[in-house]
Amino acid sequence: MSLSAVVWLVLGAAYFVIPLVATFLFSLKSNQTGKCCTAANYGWVIHNGGFWHSVKISFLLALETIVISLLIFVPTIYWVHLKLPRLRPVIAFLALIPFVVPPIVMVVGLLQVFKSSPHWFYAQPWGFLSAAYVILAFPYMFFSLDAGFRAIDVHTLTEASQSLGARWTTTLVKVILPNIRSAALAASFLTLAIVMGEFTIANLSAFHTFPIFIQLVNETQGFPAAALTLLSFGITWAAMLALLVVGRKRGARSAVVAGAR
Amino acid sequence: MAYLELQELHRDFGTVKALNGIDIALGEGEFLSLLGPSGCGKTTALRLVAGFDRPDQGRIVVDGKDVTRVSPNRRDMGMVFQAYSLFPNMTARQNVEFGLKIRGRDKAERRKRVDDLLELVGLTHAADRYPHQLSGGMQQRVALARALAIEPRVLLLDEPLSALDAKVRVQLREEIRRIQLELGITTLYVTHDQEEALAISDHVAVMYGGVIEQMGTPAEMYTAPATPFVAEFIGTMNRLEAIVLDGVEGDVEHSGLRLRVDAARGRRNGERVLVLIRPESLELEAATNGAAPNSFTGEVLTQTFLGPVTRLKVSGSGTNLIADLSTARAAALPVGARVVAKIPSEGAKLISLPDDGPGLPVLDPDDQ
Ligand SMILES: Nc1ncnc2c1ncn2[C@@H]1O[C@H](COP(=O)(O)OP(=O)(O)OP(=O)(O)O)[C@@H](O)[C@H]1O
Ligand SMILES: [Mg+2]
Numbered sequence: 001m002s003l004s005a006v007v008w009l010v011l012g013a014a015y016f017v018i019p020l021v022a023t024f025l026f027s028l029k030s031n032q033t034g035k036c037c038t039a040a041n042y043g044w045v046i047h048n049g050g051f052w053h054s055v056k057i058s059f060l061l062a063l064e065t066i067v068i069s070l071l072i073f074v075p076t077i078y079w080v081h082l083k084l085p086r087l088r089p090v091i092a093f094l095a096l097i098p099f100v101v102p103p104i105v106m107v108v109g110l111l112q113v114f115k116s117s118p119h120w121f122y123a124q125p126w127g128f129l130s131a132a133y134v135i136l137a138f139p140y141m142f143f144s145l146d147a148g149f150r151a152i153d154v155h156t157l158t159e160a161s162q163s164l165g166a167r168w169t170t171t172l173v174k175v176i177l178p179n180i181r182s183a184a185l186a187a188s189f190l191t192l193a194i195v196m197g198e199f200t201i202a203n204l205s206a207f208h209t210f211p212i213f214i215q216l217v218n219e220t221q222g223f224p225a226a227a228l229t230l231l232s233f234g235i236t237w238a239a240m241l242a243l244l245v246v247g248r249k250r251g252a253r254s255a256v257v258a259g260a261r
Numbered sequence: 262m263a264y265l266e267l268q269e270l271h272r273d274f275g276t277v278k279a280l281n282g283i284d285i286a287l288g289e290g291e292f293l294s295l296l297g298p299s300g301c302g303k304t305t306a307l308r309l310v311a312g313f314d315r316p317d318q319g320r321i322v323v324d325g326k327d328v329t330r331v332s333p334n335r336r337d338m339g340m341v342f343q344a345y346s347l348f349p350n351m352t353a354r355q356n357v358e359f360g361l362k363i364r365g366r367d368k369a370e371r372r373k374r375v376d377d378l379l380e381l382v383g384l385t386h387a388a389d390r391y392p393h394q395l396s397g398g399m400q401q402r403v404a405l406a407r408a409l410a411i412e413p414r415v416l417l418l419d420e421p422l423s424a425l426d427a428k429v430r431v432q433l434r435e436e437i438r439r440i441q442l443e444l445g446i447t448t449l450y451v452t453h454d455q456e457e458a459l460a461i462s463d464h465v466a467v468m469y470g471g472v473i474e475q476m477g478t479p480a481e482m483y484t485a486p487a488t489p490f491v492a493e494f495i496g497t498m499n500r501l502e503a504i505v506l507d508g509v510e511g512d513v514e515h516s517g518l519r520l521r522v523d524a525a526r527g528r529r530n531g532e533r534v535l536v537l538i539r540p541e542s543l544e545l546e547a548a549t550n551g552a553a554p555n556s557f558t559g560e561v562l563t564q565t566f567l568g569p570v571t572r573l574k575v576s577g578s579g580t581n582l583i584a585d586l587s588t589a590r591a592a593a594l595p596v597g598a599r600v601v602a603k604i605p606s607e608g609a610k611l612i613s614l615p616d617d618g619p620g621l622p623v624l625d626p627d628d629q
């Protein structure tokens with residue numbers, strides 16, 4: 001490796017590591033005295049009921065969003081690739097809209113639209129919020145899955161499966177899905193990260209998700225907030241790891257195969 | 262009685278008539294090749310039989326039952342594609358097993374059948390490999406075993422060898438034929454390679470522009486092409502446009518030369534015909550003085566070594582001819598030599614040409 005490469009690498013690493021280290025040092029100071037060094041802030045977070053409650057809400061919301069999105073988008077994109085390739089650019093364009101429309105505009109619009117929807121939907125994070133997050137996740141889902149479908153020969157695989165006697169659903173589950181697994185996994189990661197960190201929509205629709213809790217602590221407790229930030233960082237990574245493990249378990253070999261191609 | 266019948270099949274894609282009235286009747290256990298240049302509708306025909314596409318007109322009948330509207334997963338057709346059709350997430354064994362699982366066969370039966378099939382295609386040792394760990398030829402063997410596993414009523418193959426290199430291609434085509442004969446399975450085989458079609462088929466159907474030009478045994482197709490297109494497409498053929506001068510004696514005229522061709526007897530005087538001569542039946546000799554009867558005089562333009570024979574291109578009297586000579590004899594006729602090419606009056610075939618119809622179809626040299 002050349003010297004300049006090393007320098008750039010160190011600079012890049014510093015850019016990521018310094019804030020983490022600084023936050024870490026800050027989180028070790030006592031909330032009462034402001035002196036180093038104590039793990040009390042971490043204890044405070046871990047023993048805080050609001051923390052666990054909000055993490056649980058956000059994580060379940062993320063899972064729900066992932067499941068709903070995959071159920072909607074996998075069959076849709078499959079069908080578009082197979083039968084309606086001319087619709088693909090249209091959907092790609094639609095997928096850009098959640099990028100272009102600011103979340104604040106989106107949430108106001110959604111609140112208006114769903115104002116008269118039933119209480120179980122409108123007043124629950126599992127209803128309204130997950131619906132909003134499915135929209136938010138749409139571009140990530142679409143572009144990941146689209147790339148996955150383009151990497152396989154959808155037509156030939158489908159026809160081969162059909163000629164062997166498989167119905168559409170069997171073909172989708174047994175043949176297509178295992179071969180777009182890594183794309184689906186990537187889409188799920190992105191969705192998880194979005195949902196775990198989404199603030200605007202949750203705040204305006206008044207649901208107590210994890211980012212809302214972080215914000216609350218930030219405003220009231222300086223040093224524990226730093227501990228919380230680091231913990232949330234760790235939690236998000238742990239969640240992704242969990243997803244990876246779950247996603248790879250059944251198709252471990254196929255994931256390896258896909259990786260080897 | 263015919264086991265597989267394609268009756269008056271039509272299929273249009275917008276303005277393109279991909280199929281324009283296809284009729285095929287194939288007996289049980291027979292092997293038919295659909296042969297033709299790119300875009301002639303071979304794949305379209307096969308896809309209609311497999312059920313991936315529906316005809317605009319016409320019927321497909323298998324064993325007396327009309328299956329035209331039956332969906333592909335209920336047709337029991339084994340299909341082998343050109344390439345990349347194996348399920349990448351499954352091993353060779355799992356690929357072959359797939360159709361049996363769909364049919365709900367029990368485990369012991371599946372295992373036995375898969376083992377038998379992998380042995381049949383010579384891949385027992387590679388049963389647990391994934392497709393990306395198999396060569397192209399091996400992948401096609403697995404695809405064949407997978408298609409055969411369901412004991413299909415008809416086996417369909419769409420240029421299964423075209424992505425393989427020449428040696429594997431020849432080896433595998435013979436194996437396909439061996440297996441087909443062994444199982445006695447009715448087979449429809451699509452190819453644009455005439456040599457392949459002639460080598461392994463019971464019947465060959467030459468297609469052009471969405472219609473079947475001629476159907477027959479490989480020998481019939483080779484020795485008695487019925488249309489100018491078939492003559493051009495199957496093997497190499499010298500084609501001389503001529504006009505019948507004397508329908509009793511069998512004399513025709515081609516660019517000022519009077520030739521006697523047995524096949525011209527009984528033709529109408531003044532009729533436009535095409536005289537067809539295989540390169541191997543032309544006789545070539547070094548030119549001597551004085552014109553020999555039924556002969557062209559010309560000059561050797563090129564020599565192409567083809568192994569047992571050498572192909573000579575001869576030009577003279579406004580005509581180009583191709584002649585295949587044993588390599589030993591060709592050595593005596595180097596490039597530039599003056600030669601006499603004798604047209605054998607009994608070996609030449611004749612095809613009528615429309616009086617003022619279009620010229621001959623133009624072929625892509627790649628399809629030869
Ligand atoms: N789905 C389709 N949409 C539009 N046109 C099509 C479609 N399928 C085939 N065609 C057209 O129909 C004609 C016949 O195509 P087909 O694929 O049957 O040819 P082929 O004989 O299999 O050629 P090749 O040797 O190149 O595979 C072609 O002109 C092709 O462009
Ligand atoms: Mg084709």
